[in-house]
Amino acid sequence: MSDTSPFPTAPAAPPAASPDRLHVLARRILSRCLGSVGVLLAAATVSFLAMHMMPGDIVSAILGGPAADPTPQTVAAAVREYGLDRPLPVQYGLYLDRLLHGNLGTSFSQHLPVIAVLRAELLPTLELAASALVLAWLLALASVLGTVRRRSWLSALGSGLETVGAALPQFWLGLLLLWLFAFTIHLLPPAGSDSVAALVLPTVALAVPLGGFLAQVTREAFEIALDQPFVLTARARGLGDWSVRTRHVLRHALLPGISLSNWAVGALIGNAVVIETIFSRKGIGRQLVLGVSSQDMPLTIGIVLLVSLTYVVAGFLTDALYVLVDPRLGARR
Amino acid sequence: MSGKRLVVERLCVGFGAGAAHRRVVRDLSFTVEPGRAVALVGESGSGKSVTARSLVGLAGSTAAVSAQRLSFGPHALRALPEPGWRSLRGREIGFVLQDALVSLDPLRPVGHEIAEALAVHRWGTRSGRRDRVIELLREVGVPEPEFRARQRPDQLSGGLRQRALIAAALAMDPGLVIADEPTTALDATVQAQILDLFGAIKARGSGLLIISHDLSVVSRLADEVVVMQAGRAVEQGPTAQVLGAPRHPYTRSLIEAVPGTHPKGTRLAGLGRGALCPQPREPERKPAPVVLEAIDLLKRYPGPDRDERAAVDRVSFTLRGGQTLGIVGESGSGKTTAARIVLGLVEPDGGRVTLDGNAWVDPGRIVERQRRGRRRAMGVIYQDPLGSFDPRWTVGRILSDALDAAGVPRAGQDGRIRLLLDRVRLTADHADRLPTHLSGGQRQRVAIARALATEPRIIVCDEPVSALDVSVQAQILDLLADLQADLGVAYLFISHDLGVIRHVSDEVLVMRHGRVVEAGPVETVFHAPRHPFTRQLLAASAAA
Amino acid sequence: MSAGLLDAAAGSAAAEAGQAGSRRPALRVAPALAGLFLLFLLLAAIAPDLLSHTDPLAIVPRDAFRPPGWAHPFGTDQSGRDIFARIVHGTRQSLLVGLGATGLAMAAAIGLGLLGGLCGRVAERAVGWLVQVMFSFPVLILALLFAASFGNGIVPLVAATGIGSAPGYARMVFGQVLSVRDAGYVEAARALGHGPLRIVRAHVLPNAMRPLVVTATMGVGHAIMWASALSFLGLGAPPPRPEWGTMLSMGRSFVANAWWLTFFPGLAIVLTMLSTTVLGRALQRRLEGRTA
């Protein structure tokens, strides 16, 4: 325990805008970028280590499994190319060096540059994640706006549904949806990566649990905001209940959900792993499972890096959105 | 201004149903004439805020409001449906709450909030409303209204945002303004300005219903006072009459509890003890030894623009044994930081503090480990006692923890705890309670007991009574005075309230922007202030 | 979803839900039901034979794909094994995974949180950064990487799930330690002259842990779900051991013709998640009720 508290009761800041505001902003962006580089570095490191800890043999993985029956010369060449005979720290250095030069390498299992694989696979996953995020928010908003502090049974119903929704595992929900909509009533196609109709079921499977979760958080914040004095003031001004909810309270209630959306994007992409598998959809999630199971190191690391990058970008967007909704932060931080 | 009259006859408000029904307002009647001000005065829980909310139909869906008559001008308010209320609110009745930081939507510019009050009632066009917002802000005395309208409440000073809040309430030129504690969170000087503004509103012909726990606010503005206790009006009548010749004992106790008018050594909470001032103390003549000395304290914090601001700027003072040194100043004046330096909780950037003539705080020379053993000589009481208690601990555990620090063996602690509780007028069974289950006054007593546990010679009191109702405040101040008399403990007493400072202090330090602007014996400072800021403070507090 | 889930939900809830007004008294039944279900699970974990006399491993090919009925309340799977018996016997494993992973995650989180909160500015910065970085990994991906590198089996599954969910807890503990560190009662204790060790022991640790109890309760359910997701991807327990996630995964090819193969194991997971969530919330309400 340090003897001086690092967070003293700071004197009140002068309200006027400071001329150094731009400076501060620039510094903030810079530190943010450095942090992002850190995130990517850590992602690379973790996946590098994980891949090296895997029980399989990397050389045989590089050369396409035991069926490849490689000659000793081929093996030696691969060992040299990837520096596999060097000590691990040296390998790590070589690997970082390649990364820094933008070289993600060639996928062992796909016989394609990793970049090309990622380029082809990212879009379907993003499409799925984005549509699920939007749907999740719609569900959450509908539930919160419609049921918070309404009639007690309605409110209980809303919060109950949210709790149940948040407790549904995506893979199970996905299977149930498949069974019901694709196999039993044949309403929607069970698979595919191209059509909009094929996007519906996976989107719902991802969105319902996330929506339930976002709704819980938003509901909490909504209830707190409803008890704030400004709500009373607004109503005393003559505003109706609906207007107060949508114009004032909602904006406050959105904040925790928005700050979680960053994490939600990551979670969606993570969960796409199972959903893409169930629905036989193209995407980086399924590719990741394949990459891990065939110990395709460049591909796996490439995907993990890409996911981290998505997370970082989503972080920037979330922050921007947050400041848009809560301008106090833009001025204060 | 249309002359409309608010009539309230036998208002009752209750919450909950069946056996759980609680009545919080009973048989309350009063009338607010246009151009006149009525004040509802009472301590927390007396039902005054609920009354105010009932008058705009916002007591909440669980509230049961009934009255023999409830009308505003031609409008019958009893059983008014929600759309009726909505057209009334804002247009006919303006409503002002305390603390504009949270009473205005913190995420929106104040201009939008004011404009919304107009838009709700379909006033004018968009650009017309924009002009009206500027005009309103100017009317309530906001400088540079075009610029301020674009700022959010957190970007405005306390006074300005309270003005903006009032501007929003006045937007539709309502015949009645209800103000619930409109000046409570403000510094004295700002408080005076806001009260002037309400005076102006009244003068324009609007009726004014002021809700306050503060008698001084009332005496300044109200034509009529309703004193509430536990949901009932115990006394009501013209202001001069109620304040000048209170008939009900509760009213009297409220008036007596105000510390500013009583010199040190008089009791404030005289009820139940017979006399008002039973034991005026002999002022001590012989100078007591200096127990604490602060020399040239300096503390800087980085401001938002990386420039350092001095929160405490070359502050020096001495505290003598058994005496009280009061530090007074508005928020942000550096008085709390000074106290934390003295407590050895914040390392200063310069200066030093001696305790009983030995170095106590001296950056670079004294480290916390050297202080730790001597800490029992100095106790502390905070404004928010609850925050200073571990939420899991009972009162007994809290006190035993302090006794541990004082080196009292576990075996003897139970008796000491009972003694301490007795000292602060709590009973032994309080030891098993959690602080969350105690009232504000009781909590502060526990805090005092904890401070006393180590038998300190000095107690630093940081705004110890600011969060308390006036009658409770009186009891705590009396308790502190008794303890000083009995134990000879010295207080470093920090407050923004001049009345309190005047009542408790022997010596006074007036601080502003981190500096001491005036120091001296309490009567000298209060009777012959030399610094203009001190005069300004005194004027504001007298005006209020 | 979401380990971040717990951290976020409980974190924000614990932090922000101070004065939320009227709570739903109607849901009081829910915690009771949740508790009952968890007791049932506990019984199933300790003495599965009390609940089901059928051998979960007994293969009866001619009884394959029997729909739910009297003889088999949850039906039978492709090998004629009783699904109810398999779920009951799988409980111990699933609970162990949930508890083990949560315990592991908490241990890691507490270590990090204390290190960052109490060991000076450099440690604070470093831990803050580390937690942020770890948090930026989707749980499932982190767990997937670790599960793959540890190999298959129960211990790797616990380790992977634990490591996957640790960042959420770490973020929470860290924040909590920081806030407790600056709490009034810590300062009061310092002003009394108590030493740093005593303050950590008496105040910082217990108070930082308090919201964690709630989160951990909910976390057990989440860990079970994560572990089943890993099992679902084929990184779970080796057959023929009954395990909910594996059962779900194995049943999925039959979903069109024999829904009960996937429905019931999934239901067990959902009910467990729900129960821990509801119970955690109830616990949270009680804890808050005491402080607020």
Added chain:
Amino acid sequence: MTRVAVAAVAGVLLLLGGCHKAATRQAASGRPVRGGTLVFAADREPICLDPHVGGNMPQVFVAAQYLDSLVSMDEHGAIGPWLATGWEVSPDGLTYLFHLRHDVVFTDGTPFTADAVKANLDHMANPATQSSTAGGYIRQYAGTTIVDRYTAAVHLSAPYAAFLDVLAQGFLGIESPAALRRPRDENCQSPVGSGPFRIVRWDRQNEVVLERNPAYHWGPPTARHTGPAWLDRIEWKIVPEASVRFGSLQAGEVDVIDDLPPEDETPARSNPDLSLLASDRPGNPTNGTLNTRRAPFDDIRVREAFIRSADIEGALGSVFFHHYRRAGGPLSPTTPDYSADFEHSKDYDPHRAALLLDQAGWTGRDADGYRTRNGRRLVVHVPVAATMWEADRNLWEQVQATERASGFDMRLEPASEAAVYAREGAWNYDLILGYWNTNTPDVLRIIFSSQFLGAAGVAGSHQNASGFSDPAFDALAQQALGTPDPAQRAAIYHRMQAIVASQQLQITTYPQTTRLGIYRTAHGVRLEPSLRVTSLYDAWVTK
């Protein structure tokens, strides 16, 4: 290759049944229609579209649509012309002289000549290609001399009677020599052949798109029509989830699915919109191979006990709903020179298993009911890839249960594919699961002769997973390759099957099988006879 009668066992009957069913519907829908797109859903994605590289079944599935072979094989195993109009084999069996068609052009415009033959065989034999299947089949390849533009002489280092058979397989399809000169990975993405379709696009994990080759008029004699393919286009979708694949078929989202899940076979048969086309593939059936190099399976009695403890029939009944036939011998019934004599040599017999285990000294029983010897439990380690087919996993779980009854602690140990490969390379297993599809009994040499014990690479990959090494067996295998007379050769292969069966090296389960589900919109889908691979050359759609 006179095993006509043998080759026409149940698998082909099934095929005919399927054809018959399809035929009735063809009659209803009339004559083939030109144009349209056929959507095909496959269960697995090829690693590389060029079947020379590596060599896994999905590669040859796609290859059959865009590649032609030098020779063709008919349903009875008889070799016929294709890109080669004729051939002569030298008396010592070491040189094959191929006379080529003059009119064939690859879809990139390169003409098909003797150069192409040389380039392709060289490519397959080149270790850099990492061609384990095609390369493995032609280890005897010594080189090609170009006699003239349309005549190539292929030289072998040793007699290889199965040479023409394997040449008929899609794995050894002929690609454009110009395309082959590109880097391996580029050729993987967009290989070029002379077949009825050409590859337009490969969208990984999603689909391979093929379009008709309008110039095509050199179809094999096994085809039902001549000239270009009827279809304009094939969308070859990758749909790994079995339930989703079948669901899509039922909904008519796709026209044909590969690998119809066994559990959906009954619904498929009763659905008037669907028809089934199934045929067993030749080669070594789906199996678990016992590692004879370490305990407990270094003891033949324990091996036999283990094999006889596996109730394969029962498992096939419940997991595969009796739709899949049992394969009890080392060869699938559709393999040339297959002998039915060994079908029941290792049937389920727990009593005999118990006897054998007692003899082998595994007499103890521990608390869990497993057998022990000298205090050690009878454990069988089985590495299982996490990506294993569900039905197979179910099958082995059932085997696990019956093994448990006999006292074997059979442990299915799931791991990533890479980890399984690594264990395989290190001989770190007691039972390894696999199969081998090929159209020649020479497969016995590949999986049981000491020639293929491998240890070439670091991973020590070896096709002979049992570790069985018997000079007499090796000699027989060599002798068979040098025996041009079919009857003599059949006799040798019979002896080889007998040795393998008696040595208790494998639990064989069911023959690998091609099972297509066909929606009513698709017609004329055919299985190419050499490996029973789907051919869409004759297919058309009515939509």
